[in-house]
Amino acid sequence: MPDFIRRIPEGDNRERLVCAGCGYIAYENPRVVVGSVVVQDDAVLMCRRAIEPRRGYWTLPAGYLELGETPEEGAAREAMEEAQANIVLDGILAVFSISRIGQVQVIFRGRFADQARPDFAAGPESEAVALYTWDAIPWNDIAFPSVRWALNAWRNSGAGVLGAPFGNPPEDRRGVQRLTAAAEGGV
Amino acid sequence: MPDFIRRIPEGDNRERLVCAGCGYIAYENPRVVVGSVVVQDDAVLMCRRAIEPRRGYWTLPAGYLELGETPEEGAAREAMEEAQANIVLDGILAVFSISRIGQVQVIFRGRFADQARPDFAAGPESEAVALYTWDAIPWNDIAFPSVRWALNAWRNSGAGVLGAPFGNPPEDRRGVQRLTAAAEGGV
Numbered sequence: 001m002p003d004f005i006r007r008i009p010e011g012d013n014r015e016r017l018v019c020a021g022c023g024y025i026a027y028e029n030p031r032v033v034v035g036s037v038v039v040q041d042d043a044v045l046m047c048r049r050a051i052e053p054r055r056g057y058w059t060l061p062a063g064y065l066e067l068g069e070t071p072e073e074g075a076a077r078e079a080m081e082e083a084q085a086n087i088v089l090d091g092i093l094a095v096f097s098i099s100r101i102g103q104v105q106v107i108f109r110g111r112f113a114d115q116a117r118p119d120f121a122a123g124p125e126s127e128a129v130a131l132y133t134w135d136a137i138p139w140n141d142i143a144f145p146s147v148r149w150a151l152n153a154w155r156n157s158g159a160g161v162l163g164a165p166f167g168n169p170p171e172d173r174r175g176v177q178r179l180t181a182a183a184e185g186g187v
Numbered sequence: 188m189p190d191f192i193r194r195i196p197e198g199d200n201r202e203r204l205v206c207a208g209c210g211y212i213a214y215e216n217p218r219v220v221v222g223s224v225v226v227q228d229d230a231v232l233m234c235r236r237a238i239e240p241r242r243g244y245w246t247l248p249a250g251y252l253e254l255g256e257t258p259e260e261g262a263a264r265e266a267m268e269e270a271q272a273n274i275v276l277d278g279i280l281a282v283f284s285i286s287r288i289g290q291v292q293v294i295f296r297g298r299f300a301d302q303a304r305p306d307f308a309a310g311p312e313s314e315a316v317a318l319y320t321w322d323a324i325p326w327n328d329i330a331f332p333s334v335r336w337a338l339n340a341w342r343n344s345g346a347g348v349l350g351a352p353f354g355n356p357p358e359d360r361r362g363v364q365r366l367t368a369a370a371e372g373g374v
Contacts, residue, residue: 014253030252031216032291065217066201070284070361071291091351095279095293097257104219104258106282106291162351164278174257 030102034074035062036110037154038087040118043131044154047082049143050127057143060150061085062105071106079110083129085120086113094153094166096146098175107150109162145172145179217289221261222249223297224341225274227305230318231341234269236330237314244330247337248272249292258293266297270316272307273300281340281353283333285362294337296349332359332366 004017009025017026037060038045046058061079065071072089079087087110096105112118122129132138134155142148153166168175191204196212204213224247225232233245248266252258259276266274276297283292299305309316319325321342329335340353355362 026213028254029218030254030256032219065291067215067217067289068286069217070286070355071282072284073286073361092282095258095282097259099255099257099260102254104252104291104293164349165352168257174260 028102030099030104032065032071032074033062033103033105034065034071034078034108035060035105035150036075036079036087036089036108037093037150038079038083038085038110038112039154039159040112040115040131043133044137044151045079045083045085045120046130046132046137047122047126048128048130049125050122051125054143056127057141058138059143059147060107062107065106072108075106075108075110080123082123082126083120084123085118085129087111088113091162092165093157093162094150096149096168096175098146100174100176100178103175105146105150107146107153109154109157145177146175215289217286217291219252219258219261220249220290220292221252221258221265221295222247222292222337223262223266223274223276223295224280224337225266225270225272225297225299226341226346227299227302227318230320231324231338232266232270232272232307233317233319233324234309234313235315235317235328236312237309238312241330243314244328245325246330246334247294249294252293259295262293262295262297267310269310269313270307271310272305272316274298275300278349279352280344280349281337283336283355283362285333287361287363287365290362292333292337294333294340296341296344332364333362 003020005020006015007018008015047061048058049055061082063078065074076087079085089108089110093109094107120129149169190207192207193202194205195202234248235245236242248269250265252261263274266272274297276295280296281294307316336356
């Protein structure tokens with residue numbers, strides 16, 4: 001690593017990583033995760049992770065937003081990369097905060113671009129991709145709490161016009177709870 | 188600066204800044220700006236910038252989300268820092284993408300915590316802070332296009348229950364247009 005030290009730069013009010021050699025400030029800010037609940041009839045597109053963390057567990061197509069992308073473009077790219085699915089978005093379903101790990105998640109509701117022929121397949125980061133109806137969702141093998149939150153948001157939004165985005169559930173408003181076996185069991 | 192080079196790390200598919208000496212990858216991702224339209228009766232809280240860029244022009248209380256914060260906490264902090272205002276938030280009014288400069292903006296609608304006594308004052312980054320009714324907003328001296336977008340979103344949302352968040356206007360869906368004198372004139 002470069003020789004970074006933690007100090008408060010002039011005109012700032014919190015510690016940053018500053019290169020001891022040249023003064024370069026490596027700002028660390030929260031990152032944006034973009035993802036989608038892709039709905040076909042009454043089923044949702046899910047991916048079983050082929051990579052750590054949580055390899056073998058089920059998630060939604062989602063990942064870090066890249067520079068130069070809009071959130072919509074990033075969510076569509078992730079659906080293509082992880083599920084080889086060409087999707088269109090209805091709008092924002094939920095905005096979650098996982099402050100413990102510096103993430104803001106923007107989750108869209110979407111559908112296949114060609115609803116008559118919903119093509120999908122496992123991309124390189126997925127072991128498997130499947131459409132699940134609500135009762136068939138592998139609830140005991142969900143990768144992250146926010147996947148469950150997003151699925152609940154879809155359930156509560158229905159298929160109609162989207163309203164105000166859903167947020168974190170009352171039991172974890174700030175997104176600070178770690179994944180626990182108890183938290184992952186049941187709906 | 189540390190001796191960074193641009194290359195595609197193993198297992199990735201786009202160029203990153205990699206330290207030539209030690210292999211440290213400095214990921215550059217979009218940043219989250221959080222801000223608020225703080226409404227008191229039919230007026231909105233605005234700040235005249237005391238710092239560059241756009242010093243002397245009017246903006247809304249907003250700034251970069253910091254690690255460990257939720258977007259709501261960040262928006263409230265910015266209102267305190269820039270306008271010395273203690274606010275509460277109604278919910279998300281708009282989500283804007285400024286892909287040209289790698290920003291995702293989450294704009295809340297809020298109000299003063301004590302509506303009977305709406306205290307505010309210029310913080311260190313503001314030359315002045317004021318409540319403006321729609322017609323009194325200094326439209327010719329707005330700092331950024333997204334300030335105008337947020338004000339329009341407030342106008343269109345009214346004071347009632349928030350619906351789906353507003354997004355970029357049709358003329359700049361991806362947030363790629365630079366500030367121009369023409370774009371800043373008129374509503």
